[in-house]
Amino acid sequence: MQHPDEGTIHSWLDGALPPEEATRLEAHVAECPECASAVAEARGFIAASSRILTKLDDVPSGVVPVARPVRRRNFAAWQAAAAVLVVAIGSLVVLRDRGDEKNAVTSQRTAAVETEMSDTATVDKRFNPVQSQAAVVPRNTSAPPAVANTMPAPPRDERGANRPATTGSAAEVAQTNAVAAAPTAPAPPFAADARAEQPLRLVKEERVIGGTRTLYAVTPGDTVTLFEPVASQLQGGVAADAAVPMERSGALPQGVNELSTKVSSVVADSAAVMGRISSAPQRRAAKSAAAAPTPAPAPPPTVQARPVREITWIDRTSGRVLTLSGRLSVDQLEEVKRRIERERATAAAAGRKPPK
Amino acid sequence: MTDVERLFRTYNAALVRYLTRRLGDRDWAEEVAQETFVRALRQTSIQNERAWLFAVATNLVRDEARKDMRRRKHLALLAEEERDSVIEPEENSIERAQEAALARKAIDALAERDRLALLMREEGLDYNEIAEALELSPGSVGTTLSRARRRLVESYEALQKSREERENNAAS
Numbered sequence: 290m291q292h293p294d295e296g297t298i299h300s301w302l303d304g305a306l307p308p309e310e311a312t313r314l315e316a317h318v319a320e321c322p323e324c325a326s327a328v329a330e331a332r333g334f335i336a337a338s339s340r341i342l343t344k345l346d347d348v349p350s351g352v353v354p355v356a357r358p359v360r361r362r363n364f365a366a367w368q369a370a371a372a373v374l375v376v377a378i379g380s381l382v383v384l385r386d387r388g389d390e391k392n393a394v395t396s397q398r399t400a401a402v403e404t405e406m407s408d409t410a411t412v413d414k415r416f417n418p419v420q421s422q423a424a425v426v427p428r429n430t431s432a433p434p435a436v437a438n439t440m441p442a443p444p445r446d447e448r449g450a451n452r453p454a455t456t457g458s459a460a461e462v463a464q465t466n467a468v469a470a471a472p473t474a475p476a477p478p479f480a481a482d483a484r485a486e487q488p489l490r491l492v493k494e495e496r497v498i499g500g501t502r503t504l505y506a507v508t509p510g511d512t513v514t515l516f517e518p519v520a521s522q523l524q525g526g527v528a529a530d531a532a533v534p535m536e537r538s539g540a541l542p543q544g545v546n547e548l549s550t551k552v553s554s555v556v557a558d559s560a561a562v563m564g565r566i567s568s569a570p571q572r573r574a575a576k577s578a579a580a581a582p583t584p585a586p587a588p589p590p591t592v593q594a595r596p597v598r599e600i601t602w603i604d605r606t607s608g609r610v611l612t613l614s615g616r617l618s619v620d621q622l623e624e625v626k627r628r629i630e631r632e633r634a635t636a637a638a639a640g641r642k643p644p645k
Numbered sequence: 646m647t648d649v650e651r652l653f654r655t656y657n658a659a660l661v662r663y664l665t666r667r668l669g670d671r672d673w674a675e676e677v678a679q680e681t682f683v684r685a686l687r688q689t690s691i692q693n694e695r696a697w698l699f700a701v702a703t704n705l706v707r708d709e710a711r712k713d714m715r716r717r718k719h720l721a722l723l724a725e726e727e728r729d730s731v732i733e734p735e736e737n738s739i740e741r742a743q744e745a746a747l748a749r750k751a752i753d754a755l756a757e758r759d760r761l762a763l764l765m766r767e768e769g770l771d772y773n774e775i776a777e778a779l780e781l782s783p784g785s786v787g788t789t790l791s792r793a794r795r796r797l798v799e800s801y802e803a804l805q806k807s808r809e810e811r812e813n814n815a816a817s
Contacts, residue, residue: 305772
């Protein structure tokens with residue numbers, strides 16, 4: 290080999306030359322100043338280009354807005370469907386006992402959950418309060434009917450040619466929520482401080498099918514909703530014919546750590562639960578979904594209302610699965626949750642019945 | 646652990662970084678990465694996994710690029726305005742952003758194939774994998790990479806120089 294060309298030198302430096310050729314080249318370079326300096330230059334280019342490419346890693350999200358895809362198959366779809374299930378656990382009794390009211394109940398729940406679903410995938414370590422992101426809204430066509438009817442997805446005009454088929458008014462409600470969920474000015478830090486000062490004000494408390502719903506005003510005009518399912522029906526009495534077998538639903542609270550509030554972990558557990566309900570193809574997908582929970586959302590292009598988010602946890606005393614939803618960031622919701630718990634603990638300690 | 650889970654744990658980080666560098670947007674990169682793994686679900690078996698994953702991801706990017714460029718740019722502008730109106734960047738991040746912009750311009754100066762080959766090499770793909778992913782002959786990978794590296798570095802340095810000149814002129 291006389292004077293290797295640049296490509297060969299790079300191959301050698303990348304370790305891609307067959308051993309014999311490499312040895313020959315090395316020997317040549319040792320004796321040839323020209324080639325030695327060519328090798329030095331190549332080394333310089335390799336190192337410099339690595340450095341330059343590293344600068345590309347420091348990129349914020351949301352540089353190129355992505356319209357939400359229509360069909361998020363598998364992973365995100367099942368995470369989200371599972372999230373719906375988690376919340377719907379409380380209304381499973383309703384599904385069983387009041388079949389014809391199925392849609393009415395779950396639609397009002399999933400309207401709230403729908404937007405949570407869309408954020409589920411993002412609400413994890415990547416959650417950045419500065420850039421609120423509404424995420425993927427999946428379309429799950431084969432989930433249990435009550436759930437499926439309420440999970441449409443907006444058109445994905447940027448990322449694909451797929452178009453959704455929305456079904457029913459509940460679906461439209463959910464879709465409106467999903468579409469309206471958009472990034473705006475981040476959940477403003479100043480507002481968070483304001484919220485910290487003000488006491489939680491109980492606005493309204495109402496019995497709904499499946500449990501109790503309580504509205505708190507965090508700041509005037511800003512409310513969050515706490516949903517408490519009725520305890521006895523949650524743990525026991527889940528119908529054998531219902532989607533979720535009893536030991537599975539019993540496993541849910543145990544599976545979710547006490548006071549675990551990370552939505553993504555709830556979702557991961559629920560993905561396993563959801564897998565049971567589904568038909569065969571989705572079962573496979575659900576397993577993979579539980580296996581690889583990847584958030585893959587992106588903010589939609591329009592900027593309107595703040596998205597509704599939701600956190601779910603097990604109440605320490607009652608063991609119930611509580612849900613708190615509102616137009617706040619997850620961190621802010623968690624803060625509200627802490628305050629609710631504190632107030633309840635105080636009231637309980639004072640010997641009164643805890644304010645609901 | 647399922648196969649795809651293993652694939653994910655092994656390759657997701659590299660794939661996302663590759664895509665972030667190629668696309669300039671992390672969300673978009675993560676989305677393409679996820680779609681790639683979704684497609685892996687459909688495969689009964691994959692011979693060279695890394696090459697396959699990068700090839701699929703690259704093809705997805707290619708398909709994306711055919712979509713409406715103008716609209717995306719418009720939306721990118723909107724996103725940028727929105728971001729700028731909200732965030733106060735600090736000193737470091739301005740500088741980092743400037744460097745990132747230069748790097749972006751420099752890498753855009755490469756031919757697509759050279760760019761992709763280089764980005765894959767940065768993620769540790771060997772010459773055979775790169776050849777397979779990009780449908781090149783293995784013998785031509787070295788030349789491709791040498792050309793890409795040289796061009797990237799020279800472009801970057803030229804851009805840096807002209808920015809410095811502008812700043813000096815502005816100052817004086």
